[in-house]
Amino acid sequence: MASILVSSSEQYSGKSSLCLGLGVLLKEKGYKIGYMKPIGNLLIDVNGLLADEDSEGIRKLLGLQDDMSYITPILLTEKLTDDALMGVEKDLDDRLKEAYDKVSKDKDIVLLEGAGGIGGGAMYNLSDPEVATKLDTKMLLITRYDSAQAVDRILCDLRIIQNTEILAGIILNEVPADKLEQVSHLVVPFLEKKGIKVFGVIPQDHMLRSVSVSEIVENLNGEILVGANHMEDLVEHYLVGAMEVGSAIKYFRRMPNAAVITGGDRSDIQMAAIEAKVKCLVLTGNLHPSGAVLGSAEEANIPVILVRGDTMSTIEKMEHLIGHARIKQEVKIKRIVELIKEYVDIDGLIAEMGLGK
Amino acid sequence: MLDKLFNPDVVAVIGASRTEGKVGHAVLKNLLEGSARKIIPVNPKVTEILGLKCYADILDVPEKVDLAVIVIPAASVPLTLEKCGQAGISYVIVISAGFKEASLEGARLEREIIAIAEKYGIRMVGPNCLGIIDTSSSLNASFAASMAHAGNIAMMSQSGAICTVTLDWADRIGVGFSKFISLGNKADLAENDFLELLKTDDSTAVIAAYLEGVKDGPRFMDVAREVTRRKPVIVVKSGRTAVGSRAVSSHTGTLAGSDAAYNAAFRQSGVIRANSLEEMLDYSRAFSTYPLPHGKKVAILTNAGGLGILTADACYSTGLAITSFEDVTIAKLRERLPEAAGLYNPVDLLGDASAQLYEYALEILLDDPNVDGIIAIVSPQAMTDVPAIAQVLVDTIQKSEKPILCNLAGGTRITTGEKLLNRHGIPNYPSAERAVASMKALCDYSSIKIKEHTNSVVMAVQREVAQKIINDAIASGRRTLGLESIGLLKAYGIPVVQSRMAGSLSEAIQVCEEIGYPVVMKIISPDISHKTDVGGIKLNLRNAEDVERAYFTMMSDVKHYMPNAQITGVQVQQMITGGKEVIIGMDRDPQFGPLLMFGLGGTYVEFLKDVSFAIAPINDKEAQHMISSIKTYPLIAGVRGETPSDIKAITDTLLKVSQLVMDFPQLMEFEINPLMVMPEGKGCLAMDIRMTLRKE
Incomplete structure (x- = not known):
């Protein structure tokens, strides 16, 4: 032995x-x-x-x-x-x-x-x-x-x-x-x-170093709004959508396989993320996005996760999550x-x- | 195409109701008020509505139905649409709301009905719309409160409420429409389909639209380019600001795309952009009423000096010319006008001007070949007979081949005159500025109509070489490319600065010796896009010692600012002097595709935002327009005896970039920054590039 x-x-x-x-x-x-x-x-x-x-x-x-x-x-x-x-x-x-x-x-x-x-x-x-x-x-x-x-x-x-x-x-x-x-x-x-x-x-x-969508849901104590059949998709980075929409889309396009963290009320940023085909959307502040945005996310096969925390605390959790999975x-x-x-x-x-x- | 949609023989109303006040009732009633066509109500709960036999199910209807108007709850629409398909119905208007605009569940229903419509080849208007109206076939398949008056304006709107508002406004002042289309969610039929239809619609002279976005940008440009050669298209596109576009995204689940892209697309395809509903309606009425001016030389006729001056200011600032009259015109005016009158432009008839004086002056001005159009102002002074002057205006306008835009200014005392104009289909612009803006639109369209569109010339390039560079990058998982991929430009015949890569200091020194001092050294890293910000560019290095010092500072600065950046090496370039820096860029717009950008280079560019845009592919003329339309163009063209820069070389580069980004849809962003432009005849050199790729 x-x-x-x-x-x-x-x-x-x-x-x-x-x-x-x-x-x-x-x-x-x-x-x-x-x-x-x-x-x-x-x-x-x-x-x-x-x-x-x-x-x-x-x-x-x-x-x-x-x-x-x-x-x-x-x-x-x-x-x-x-x-x-x-x-x-x-x-x-x-x-x-x-x-x-x-x-x-x-x-x-x-x-x-x-x-x-x-x-x-x-x-x-x-x-x-x-x-x-x-x-x-x-x-x-x-x-x-x-x-x-x-x-x-x-x-x-x-x-x-x-x-x-x-x-x-x-x-x-x-x-x-x-x-x-x-x-x-x-x-x-x-x-x-x-x-x-x-x-x-x-x-x-x-x-x-990536984490799955389901791990994000679990660790952020989030609710999955659409894309439940993409729970095992892997996310390698996270990006924060806090800029104006024109810059956001450029920023998202440069990073493959990212999750985008943004406010639930930022429908323009959400749509830019969907357009750039990011891996998932994490919406903060427990603000429900509009039905139209959700519909587009679902059509594009992009999971949308709603979390209670604000953007800052969500970033901290994601920071710890990615690479420590x-x-x-x-x-x-x-x-x-x-x-x-x-x-x-x-x-x-x-x-x-x-x-x- | 779509003939039976606007002129059906048999119309079924699915969800017709006996209850007044319900949408299903209003639609049925509106249809019945139109011309004699067969109207069939469908509702399982009743057997008769408004004297018509009511069927329980659309499949029970014995006749062949051309158009079905669906007014039932969203959840039941898929099944009903399926039945319409089985019944062989070709056109459907889904008035029901509760689709993508409302909820996720609604978005799913919308996808479902799109699939069903596709399966049966049904063409569908809506869902979530007011319906459609065609005054020439006397069809009112909508729940609008009233039928539109007949006219030559076709109006489409992505907002149902704006349809209602416009109809109500038009009713008060007697504006008529040929077709009225509420687009709703545009699940199937959208602006492009209707534009194509309206292009050859004889009853339509002007097309007006309220849009929150376009469904297919490139096709929109193609279709609009064709349509605008025949008739004017005026569009109000909402969501032009950040907050507005957020609302559009939230409402429609689409990304609005940049306003710059819309401006470029509209300009390139001849669409006139109105900034508000009011402008859209003003312009539409102008086109609906007046012949096009042959040029932009305007005469102003007034009985109030102040208003005349304001109008002259407005003309000048929008780019209309305040014309100078021929001598004979002035002589004739002098014959009858009072001594104190203004004989030159603006022509001031003075406060006591009579209708006869207006009539005389109008005739003389219209006769002057230097006058392309007239803005006629009437202020209600104590001795002014406004209705009589309005009558003169009506009579003159009706026989004139030049546009005469009216501004009866005031309130109560111009009402009769205004009504008189309206009764004859002539708009009264409540302010001189609005009259001027409409005159400008008429003039703009005159040049749009005659503009020849030539396709861009395809240039000889080494496409395979570029293809390989892009494929290799994608295969290695890279999304951002920089200097190391400058070969892409070479493949497209864009001159690039002599440069070499080096992996270490010793290699860098060796490369510098080969290239020859002075040199520029730049960091190469896939993670760094703004080299200057992290100390990643060192200029004017004159010897090995300079290079060594620069190399060490660069590495430690870059590490300091971006500790995690991966560094591949440095790029050594010839130091180029004596040129002007410009930028050529491209962002792939979600709606219109490759949006080319041109601007002057240098540190202040981002701050000044002095850039021009165009959607690729562009032709020679568009490239030149891009260059000359920036505010700092004189700096390139040469100020105060300076030698002009090589504008032909910039044009050439723009055309090559246009072709490159059309050839490779994988390029999501592209920027040559800077492109060093040498004096005329000396060409240009790309100094640095940056690109973002998309995985196929």
Whole structure:
């Protein structure tokens, strides 16, 4: 049985996506896959039980049979934090090991996902490197490459890991198109010279940062007025329609796949957005648009979402939503798998994990 | 086409009602008041209305029905229309409201009835309309309160209320119509269809329209261009301001399109734009009444000096000429007019002028070949016999081949005179300014009517090269193109400045050496559209040192202003001096398509808004018109002994851009900014471009 722990220095670096993509790929290759996110930090309610959002999603998407309480044995509840601060012994190590034994039974490989950042869980002695050591597994570090500062972060992570023996290697994720050359010519050789194996350089992909119309409806607590059969359409950007209509249409045309946020009373902006064929309209202030506009939106297959909040608060929510979306859609999973296949040295990784098929 | 719509033999009223005050009753009654044609009420609840046998269902009617007027709740219209189709009815007027103008549910119903009409080949007026009136066939298929008087003005309106208002106004002053069409939601038949019909309609001399938008812009231009060669078309287009256009969008679910595009489209197709209903009606009456003037030389005849001066001012400011009379005219006037009278233009007959004096003066002025038209002003002074003068005006107008527009000014004391004019179908313009505006419309149309429209010349271009540049960009997912795509212009034979791309500083220096100093350096980034704003343009770099310094400042400035911008590199260009900067642009208008723009370049352009527009494709004349109609044209043409710029080169570039944007509908926006125009004979050079593409 082989295993690897996927860790990152920051949240939203692509750990879940990588686990999911690797899981799908390894399954395709005929391996029996197990998955754990030992420490759940994104608590949600699943049929009355607390669970972690990421691990619940991946469990479903990979079709795993293991019990949720083994996939994520430790949930970061407030009680747990308080107990840890007061020094109450919770036998977390035992829970971790017991779950790991259960999950890894009859599996060829177990993918472990870290909680948040690399140091997350340190107060319970369960930071990613500590978990890796306790379970005797290696770590795979995934880092978003936005600028050369990412190199600093990687080297810093290495110091946190201390025993660099347990680091299998790293993957640079979401590399902007204009930095790809710099990364492959300078960054990768630099890291490898330091003995850090780079398993992949994955370019930025706007589709993966996108959110579906249904996610927007859900997160903005909105009401879908028309276009309910386009709920799974993906939105990559958002634009704010607060200018005069002549400029608005130019602005909308330049941005493909955008959602337009505007007031429910701005029928001119709404029509400009429909004319520019944007992905969806988010109307703020709980102001119902006119029937004629709705009719035109429906005809153009553009979903219209009505939200209660004002434009400013809606922008804030959208800002957070786009790029931080959980992977739920089939198309996105397909895209992740494609990207991993194309840009990650899977065979090298398999060899590193000690799987010999 | 549409003959049986305006002159049906058998008309069914579906939803006819016995109850007075109901629309279904009014329509039936109006139809019955027209000429003898078979009218069939349909209503399942009654067996007889107004003495006519009433059928329960349109499918029960034994006769072949030519026109069905539907006056039932919106929700029932689809089924009824389906039945009309089965009954083989070709024309339908849907008066019922509750469609797209009302609600989402209504919008769905409207889509449904459009599909049904298409399926059966039914041509449909409305929904949500007042109906139609044809005075020549004596058809009133509307719920208007009264029948229109017969006349030669055809009126169509996108607003039912404006129909009602116009009919009521016309009734009071006796203005007549040939056809009256309430367009409603224009689900099927729209302005273009009716324009085509009215083009050859002998009873129609003038077409007036109130529109909130046009359904098919390019076809509107084609049709209007044809129609306006035969008869004048006057349009009031509402929603010209931001708030107005918002109301139009909300009301109709269409994007109004820019007012500049409407102005350009109307000008290019010979449509006269009125700014208000009042203007539309004033102009319509002028066209309805008067022969066209042969030129714009106007004589003003008045019995009040002040009004004469005001009229002269108004003429001058609208561009009409205050004519100078021939010597013989002045001599003849002097014979009979009082000594203190004004003999030159304006001709002031003085306050005590009699009807006979008016008659004499009118005759002399009409005889003068320097007079194309007359504005006759009558003020009700103590000794003025207004009705007698009005009679003189009527008599003279009826035999005159030149237009004489009347302004009986005043209130109570001109009423009789005004009524006399109206009784003879002659408008009285309540103010001199309104008379002048109508005279201007008559003059404008005289030149519209004789304007030859030549198609634009197709130029030899490398279309495949341009196609490849666009295809490649679309394939790589890019929506905005900049300098890196300047090859597109080359392919269309537009001269471009010598320039090269560089990915790094060392490459940039090498390129500069090759091009030769001084050079200009510009940032290349798909995310940056206003390079100057982010420090993305460095001018007049004289050596490698300059280039190095400029490169570093540029990169750090751009990063500072737009930290997330993707930077592909820099573009190095020859530094060009000695020319004038102009802009050529295009925005694809939602209604009319490619709207070309021309203006003088430089920092103040956006502020001054001194630009001209035209809808592509344009011909040579239109290109020249675009250039010469900006206010700063003299700066290009050369002021105070300056050498004029190469206007021919600009014209040529405009024509090539026109062809480019017609060839590639994927181009949503396009701008050459600046186009450096050299002195006459030295050509022009495109210095920078910006484009937005649409996914196919």
